[in-house]
Amino acid sequence: MTATNDGAIRTRFAPSPTGDLHVGTAHTALFNWLFTRHHRGTVVLRIEDTDRKRLVERSLGGIPEALAWLGIDWDEGPEVGGPYGPYFQSERKEIYLEYAERLIAGGHAYYCFCSPERLARVREERANLPTKYDRHCRDLSPAAIAAARAAGITPTVRFKMPLEGQVTFTDAIRGEITFDVRNLEDAILIKSDGYALYHFANVIDDKLMAISHILRGEDWIPSAPLHLLLYRAFGWEMPLIAHTQLLLGPDRKKLSKRHGATSIQEFRDNGILPEALVNYLAIIGWSWDDKTEIFSRDELIAKFDLDRVKPSSAIFDHQKLEWMNGHYINHLLTLDGLTARALPFLAGAGLFPRGAPAPGTPEYDYLTSVLALEKERIKRLTEIPEAVAYFFSDEIAYTQDVLVSKKQKLTPEIALAALPRARETLAAGDVADEADTEARLTALAGELGLKRGQLFMLIRAALTGRTATPGLFALMRVLGQERCLARLAAAESWLREHRQAAAD
RNA sequence: GCCCGCAUAGUCUAGUGGCCUAGGACGUCACCCUUUCAAGGUGAAGAUCGCGGGUUCGAAUCCCGCUGCGGGUACCA
Numbered sequence: 001m002t003a004t005n006d007g008a009i010r011t012r013f014a015p016s017p018t019g020d021l022h023v024g025t026a027h028t029a030l031f032n033w034l035f036t037r038h039h040r041g042t043v044v045l046r047i048e049d050t051d052r053k054r055l056v057e058r059s060l061g062g063i064p065e066a067l068a069w070l071g072i073d074w075d076e077g078p079e080v081g082g083p084y085g086p087y088f089q090s091e092r093k094e095i096y097l098e099y100a101e102r103l104i105a106g107g108h109a110y111y112c113f114c115s116p117e118r119l120a121r122v123r124e125e126r127a128n129l130p131t132k133y134d135r136h137c138r139d140l141s142p143a144a145i146a147a148a149r150a151a152g153i154t155p156t157v158r159f160k161m162p163l164e165g166q167v168t169f170t171d172a173i174r175g176e177i178t179f180d181v182r183n184l185e186d187a188i189l190i191k192s193d194g195y196a197l198y199h200f201a202n203v204i205d206d207k208l209m210a211i212s213h214i215l216r217g218e219d220w221i222p223s224a225p226l227h228l229l230l231y232r233a234f235g236w237e238m239p240l241i242a243h244t245q246l247l248l249g250p251d252r253k254k255l256s257k258r259h260g261a262t263s264i265q266e267f268r269d270n271g272i273l274p275e276a277l278v279n280y281l282a283i284i285g286w287s288w289d290d291k292t293e294i295f296s297r298d299e300l301i302a303k304f305d306l307d308r309v310k311p312s313s314a315i316f317d318h319q320k321l322e323w324m325n326g327h328y329i330n331h332l333l334t335l336d337g338l339t340a341r342a343l344p345f346l347a348g349a350g351l352f353p354r355g356a357p358a359p360g361t362p363e364y365d366y367l368t369s370v371l372a373l374e375k376e377r378i379k380r381l382t383e384i385p386e387a388v389a390y391f392f393s394d395e396i397a398y399t400q401d402v403l404v405s406k407k408q409k410l411t412p413e414i415a416l417a418a419l420p421r422a423r424e425t426l427a428a429g430d431v432a433d434e435a436d437t438e439a440r441l442t443a444l445a446g447e448l449g450l451k452r453g454q455l456f457m458l459i460r461a462a463l464t465g466r467t468a469t470p471g472l473f474a475l476m477r478v479l480g481q482e483r484c485l486a487r488l489a490a491a492e493s494w495l496r497e498h499r500q501a502a503a504d
Numbered sequence: 505g506c507c508c509g510c511a512u513a514g515u516c517u518a519g520u521g522g523c524c525u526a527g528g529a530c531g532u533c534a535c536c537c538u539u540u541c542a543a544g545g546u547g548a549a550g551a552u553c554g555c556g557g558g559u560u561c562g563a564a565u566c567c568c569g570c571u572g573c574g575g576g577u578a579c580c581a
Contacts, residue, residue: 016581051580116579123578128505132577156579174509183507183577191579198581222508222576243509250515252573283516283529290518291528310517312510313574320516320530330543377542408540438539456539468541 009041010212013067013074014202016048017059020263021066023316024217024247024255027281031244032215033072034282034304044209045077048202049090050195066264070274071297076209084209089201096196099204099234100157100189108233109189111155112137113148130183133158138186157190159230167225172213172242174311179225187226199223203230206239214241215306218313219254242306245285246313255316271345271380273333276325284314294327326379335368338375342367342384349385351392366391369478373470391479396465396487398494403461408454412499415458418448419492422459423485431481434473462491 013029015021036043045064049055064078076082086092103109114122114136123132138160140148148155161184168178189200196204206214221243231238249259256262261270267277275297282300283293286309295303329338336359343356346367357363370391371384378387390396404410425444431437445455456472463484469475476484 014581018581048581054580112579114579119579130506130577177508179507185577188579193579195579197579202581217575218509219575220581224508245510246575248574254575280516285516287517289528293517293529314517315515317515317530323530326543374542376544405540441539451539453539460540466540470541472539 008212009036009039010044010210011036011041011215012044012046012206012209012211014046014048014205015063016051016054016198017056017063018051018054019056019059020265021059021063022255023262023264023267023281026066026070026072026264026277027247027284028215028217028244029067029072030070030278030281031286031304031309034300035213035215035306037301038304041212042076043074044082044084044211045074045087046205046209047078047088048198049088050198050201052090052193052195062265066268069268070264070278072278089196089205092201092205093195095208096190096201096204097194100196100200103159103189103233104157106233108160109157110138110140110160110186111145111148112158112186112188113140113145113153113155115153131185133185135186154192156188156192158186158188159226159233161186161226161229167228169224169228169238169241171221171224172240172306173309174243177221177224181225181229184225184229199226200230203227207231207234207236211239214239215244216242218243218246218311242309243311244309245311247284248313248315250315252313252315259316260318269382271382271384272321272325273328273341273381275332276328277321279328280321280324284316285310294324294332322379329378329381330376333375335372335375338371339364339368341381342371345381345384346388351385351388366478373474373478377470390464390466394483394486394490396463396490398461398465398491398498400498402465402467403458403491403495405454405457405461405467408451408457410454410458412495414448414450414454415495416492416499418444418450418455418458419462419488419495421448422455422462423488423492426476426481426484426488431473431476431479431484434477437476438473459488463487 011032013025013032015025015029033043035041045067047060047063049060067074074080076084077087081087100109104111114133118136119133122134122136126132126134137155137158162181165181166178167181168176170176187199188197190196205211224241224243228238247255249255251259261267264277268274278297278300279293279295282295282304286304287293288295288303288308333341343352346352347356357367370388374384374387378384400412404412404415421444422441425440426437429436429440441455441459442452445452448455457467460469460472460475461467463469463475463479479487
């Protein structure tokens, strides 16, 4: 990339607060952020809230919060301020008006008094034509303008699109793209409510905020020529521009709510780690080589650049994200890190009615040893409360099928004979010693004429009420001697009580 | 309709004229490990590189045409 004028790279992400932060928007924001951090430039966050009708109040705070959660920070914008503010477009209304006047004075824009109804009609009449608006007000006489104003009509301001010629710009990801202006509209710049439209506010702000590189979604390509022409009308140079790929749903359509979870907030609530999501988003549309795909944040910053960004759209693969999330949980997060992430989910499930355990306490140590056992089989943080439940509650809900595994060829008789012997065997030692416990239980299995697996499964079920758990001896070590003995007894009496029912 | 973009296995990708009998990853299947479930290891299936023409001794890679898919076409962003 070549830098502009002063050599300083300045980029922006410009979400509009119309809802939660969409994962596609986050993808573009991430590319902006990685590109800028790589080049030690300045990141600007600008809130494009010119559409007052679609404004969703909670997203004003929610979007910056979601970005921060992802670890995408900004040097200028809401919360941090900066020399080019305000960073909310709704507070820049007057600026746009002023620049619109300039355009009109220079003959590059005009007032349009057409009513929405007329516009709708004309659009229908010209349905098959490249431009929908018939430029009715483009050359209104001063008298006609005065008359319309006197009639109380508040006009919009439209751009006076050149009538012929071609516009070409170079996209840093896609190369040259050319449009014929005959296919371009006299776009509205200022709405009749006085607010600027996206295209206009965007161009003015990028210029005023000294943005050097524009990175945005592919869906903006069709409006790029308008933006370029706007820059030209003001006599400004256009920033370098690049259009990133779109994120698609399984049906190859632009990713949206109907494809499932699409907001960053939902990913967080669904137990996805921000570092996993960032890593996954980074490798969709960008690659470093033919095999690496796990990158730390710092590696991403060090390696990311536009020359390895692909132009083609990509289907968002929840399955691969989930795999990567599991990989982070199991292999990349420290135990303390995982514990910290798990705590809110555990608390949410009501596991700590008296408050979450603090590091250094026995409760905290117990929790980390539990998580150490479960982390390799967990893909999302949301799975944790259910996975660790039996470590925190002694009320095990037994069932006949689980306790007396048919698959292991167990019967209530065998179980009732084995359970008390297992208890005796355990009582004679200490489950803190895994190898010793295993040796003694293996010997017991022999005495009882059972296979190791049969006895182990019976004990597993008695201790946890489940057939799928971490390794039996590690599990016993964490559970502790006392709990193990108590649960063996509990399973035995449960079985005795329910034996009759099973026999029927 | 018109304009624009994209095109390597189900999905994400590597590849810029010979290193490609097309590499990696997710997913799928099998085997190994094993007390269960995972994790891990090994391996397999899966792509006539969208199609058709060229250029070249040689093309996934260059050229032309076609097709498919997507995006845009608002006083939304």
